[in-house]
Amino acid sequence: MARIFKQKYHQKRKVDGEYQRVLVNGKPVVKEAKRWYIEYRDHNGVVQRVPGHVDKESTRQLAAKLEREAARRQSGLIDHFNEHRQRPLLEHLEDYQAALSASSAESHVITTIPRIRKIIEGCKFATWSDLSASAVKKFIDNLKAAGVGEQTRNYYLTAFKGFCNWMVRDKRAPENPISHLKGGNVKKDRRHDRRALTIEELVRLIAAAETGPVRLGMCGRDRAVLYCLAVGTGLRVGELRSLTPASFDFHSEPPMVTIRAAYAKNGRDDIIPLQVDLARYLAEYTLGMDEHSPVFTIPIKSAKLIRDDLADARQKWIEESHNERERDERSRSDFLAYRDHAGLVADFHSLRHTFISNLVASGVNPKTAQMLARHSTITLTMDRYTHIDQSERVRAIQQLPRIQMTNTPVRCLPECLPEKSADQGETLSPVGIPLGMNQQNREVREQVLLAEKDAELSFIETLVRAGVEPATHGFSVRCSTN
Numbered sequence: 001m002a003r004i005f006k007q008k009y010h011q012k013r014k015v016d017g018e019y020q021r022v023l024v025n026g027k028p029v030v031k032e033a034k035r036w037y038i039e040y041r042d043h044n045g046v047v048q049r050v051p052g053h054v055d056k057e058s059t060r061q062l063a064a065k066l067e068r069e070a071a072r073r074q075s076g077l078i079d080h081f082n083e084h085r086q087r088p089l090l091e092h093l094e095d096y097q098a099a100l101s102a103s104s105a106e107s108h109v110i111t112t113i114p115r116i117r118k119i120i121e122g123c124k125f126a127t128w129s130d131l132s133a134s135a136v137k138k139f140i141d142n143l144k145a146a147g148v149g150e151q152t153r154n155y156y157l158t159a160f161k162g163f164c165n166w167m168v169r170d171k172r173a174p175e176n177p178i179s180h181l182k183g184g185n186v187k188k189d190r191r192h193d194r195r196a197l198t199i200e201e202l203v204r205l206i207a208a209a210e211t212g213p214v215r216l217g218m219c220g221r222d223r224a225v226l227y228c229l230a231v232g233t234g235l236r237v238g239e240l241r242s243l244t245p246a247s248f249d250f251h252s253e254p255p256m257v258t259i260r261a262a263y264a265k266n267g268r269d270d271i272i273p274l275q276v277d278l279a280r281y282l283a284e285y286t287l288g289m290d291e292h293s294p295v296f297t298i299p300i301k302s303a304k305l306i307r308d309d310l311a312d313a314r315q316k317w318i319e320e321s322h323n324e325r326e327r328d329e330r331s332r333s334d335f336l337a338y339r340d341h342a343g344l345v346a347d348f349h350s351l352r353h354t355f356i357s358n359l360v361a362s363g364v365n366p367k368t369a370q371m372l373a374r375h376s377t378i379t380l381t382m383d384r385y386t387h388i389d390q391s392e393r394v395r396a397i398q399q400l401p402r403i404q405m406t407n408t409p410v411r412c413l414p415e416c417l418p419e420k421s422a423d424q425g426e427t428l429s430p431v432g433i434p435l436g437m438n439q440q441n442r443e444v445r446e447q448v449l450l451a452e453k454d455a456e457l458s459f460i461e462t463l464v465r466a467g468v469e470p471a472t473h474g475f476s477v478r479c480s481t482n
Contacts, residue, residue: 001067002038002039002040002063002064002066002067003038003039003040003063004036004037004038004039004052004056004059004060004063005036005037005039006032006033006034006035006036006037007032007033007037008030008031008032008033009030009031009033010022010028010029010030010031011028011029011030011031034054035051035052035053035054036051036052036053036054036055036056036059037049037050037051037052037059038050038051038052038059038062038063038066040063040066040067040070041070042070042073043070043071043073043074043080048066050066080171081128081171081172081173081174084128084167084172084173085127085128085129085173086127087127087128088126088127089120089125089126089127089128089130089131090117090120092128092163092167092172093113093116093117093120093163095170096113096116096163096166096167097109097113099166099170100112100113100166103267104267105238105262105263105264105265105267106262106263107238107263108265111155111159112159112162115155115156115159115160116159116160116163118156119136119139119140119156119159119160122139123135123136123139128167128172128173131164131177131178132177133177133178133180133181136157136160136178136181137181140153140156140157143156149192150183150184150185150186150188151186151192153183153184154183154184154186157178157181157183158183160178161176161178161179161181164176164177164178164179165179192345192347193343193344193345194344194345194346194347194349194350194353195340195342195344195345195346195350195353196350196353196354196356196357196358197231197346197350197351197354200335201313201335201336201346202227202231202354204313204316204317204336205227205306205309205310205313205336206224206227206228207224207313208309208310208312208313208316209223209224209227209309210223210224212308212309212312215304215305215308215309216299216301216304216305217297217299218296218297218298218299218305222296222297223305223309225281225282225285225296226240226296226298227306227309227351228278228281229278229282230348230351230352230355231351231354231355231358232274232275232278232355233257233272233274233355234272234351234352234355234356234372234373234374235257235259235272235352236265236349236352237298237302237348237349238263238265239259239263239264239265240296240298241263241294241296241298242259242260242262242263242294243257243259243294243295243296244290244291244292244293244294244295245286245289245290245291245292245293245295246291246292247259247260247295248274248279248282248283248286250279250280250282250283254273254274254276254279255273255274255276255279256271256272256273256274257271257272257274258270258271258272259271259272264374265374270374272372302348303347303348305348306346306347306348306350306351307338307347310336310337310338310346311338313336314335314336314337317330317335317336318330318331352373355373356369356372356373359372359373366378
């Protein structure tokens with residue numbers, strides 16, 4: 001039952017710049033407010049206090065109305081989300097941005113929120129009720145005509161889905177109207193697949209950076225140190241931007257670098273070991289720096305840094321040619337090329353691919369490689385970030401254990417032969433010799449084929465003793481009966 005009342009307060013007056021209670025016969029003067037107030041329980045059972053009217057009867061009617069609405073909400077007759085449906089969608093987006101900033105890296109917020117805003121404004125969604133899955137799908141499809149790749153279009157859809165899921169979790173909406181939409185197949189539209197750099201490419205890249213001009217505010221030595229650290233730790237560009245001298249512990253065994261959770265993609269503090277030589281070089285490089293200042297001032301267009309340094313290194317390598325033929329061959333090669341003939345690029349993130357590929361090539365356990373890469377699954381580490389070239393494949397084949405055979409392998413002959421040759425229509429003997437041959441030639445060929453058959457049987461017996469099942473010829477389905 002709702003209660004209506006008037007709030008009471010102590011009368012005050014200003015004395016010497018301060019408000020003091022008015023006293024009459026030593027007692028404070030108590031007055032009532034002109035407006036009535038209502039106290040009732042809402043549909044969640046929580047006590048609410050709201051202002052009413054000056055007229056008592058009108059306030060009593062308002063209290064009865066509030067109680068009826070609470071009862072209807074509790075029974076499900078009133079839409080709990082009506083208030084949020086009427087709010088502008090961009091206001092919800094501001095709340096989502098605040099929630100996302102509290103739990104995600106700044107770089108993720110910077111890329112996600114503009115994508116959501118672009119969909120809202122592009123589809124002309126004013127409120128939640130305006131949301132339409134078909135409109136979102138049409139907008140994302142139209143991005144293709146603007147030259148946006150499949151992977152990026154999927155990022156747009158994922159960002160907007162995340163916003164809608166947050167609306168449901170925060171009890172601002174009953175359901176996600178675009179939950180059934182699916183992204184496209186990125187394998188059909190690969191535009192920026194990366195490759196790993198070889199050791200020789202890395203050496204030349206770092207040398208070209210060290211002696212190169214200032215690019216986007218970074219001098220050559222800064223870029224060389226940056227490339228060394230990136231390929232020695234696999235850190236992402238956002239994580240490298242967050243590093244300060246305080247992030248490094250050069251006195252531990254082994255030396256370590258710490259990535260704070262606010263900047264790590266996985267949202268937790270990560271401690272990564274450093275190579276001793278790299279740690280010694282970094283200790284010298286950071287000497288005298290303010291402990292809380294960024295070690296590197298990396299521009300937003302980090303891909304342009306490495307692309308220009310690769311171009312310089314490649315040009316110098318081509319100019320080292322001894323003759324025109326060699327120069328022409330080098331000009332056509334993929335060595336130090338930003339984009340090779342297969343369409344694979346060597347951008348800044350390729351240094352992370354190189355780090356992981358070098359781990360695997362050096363024989364590191366795949367699980368250890370996953371942990372150093374800080375990937376959620378080993379599939380991501382081995383399938384996307386590990387690049388094996390042809391020479392490594394050949395080396396792997398050569399390292400397989402050798403199988404010694406007691407007899408020389410020979411051509412297998414069918415056990416059952418047709419009576420006629422398919423090509424010449426000749427009549428064959430039981431061992432496959434044309435009967436039309438002269439006696440001397442027939443005897444010589446029969447001895448050769450019988451010797452081959454004996455060698456074959458001996459070879460099969462060797463395989464059986466070794467526990468290897470011999471091939472079964474002539475059957476489309478082969479299976480063991482043991």
